[in-house]
Amino acid sequence: MNRPILVAGALALAGCASTGSGEPPTEHRVEGECTVEPGQVFVGQKATAETGARLLKATKARTLRWVPPRTAVTMDFRPDRLTVTYNDDLVIERVSCT
Numbered sequence: 001m002n003r004p005i006l007v008a009g010a011l012a013l014a015g016c017a018s019t020g021s022g023e024p025p026t027e028h029r030v031e032g033e034c035t036v037e038p039g040q041v042f043v044g045q046k047a048t049a050e051t052g053a054r055l056l057k058a059t060k061a062r063t064l065r066w067v068p069p070r071t072a073v074t075m076d077f078r079p080d081r082l083t084v085t086y087n088d089d090l091v092i093e094r095v096s097c098t
Helices: 003-014 037-042 049-059
Strands: 063-067 081-086 092-097
Touching: 037 049, 037 081, 037 092, 049 063, 049 081, 049 092
Parallel strands: 063 081
Antiparallel strands: 081 092
8 A cells, every 4th residue: 555645544534633631612602692591481472673672682692583484594503693483473483593
């Protein structure tokens, strides 16, 4: 077998090696990161601008995305975004941080 190929393979695998202490990373929150739990009390309430402002304050999210019925949304994750889904009667059905 060719020695340069073995060296290249070893270097590629070395890039995957962990250099940490073996301890799990500590949790940290980024400013503006959404916290979903406080937003759950809004499920069943009417979707209004006032409710949206209260949701942002409660969840500490930076942005709010309203999702009307039968609407497709992107699946990209943004830790600072609150997504609120509501039905045809403007009643909030789901609150999530996505």
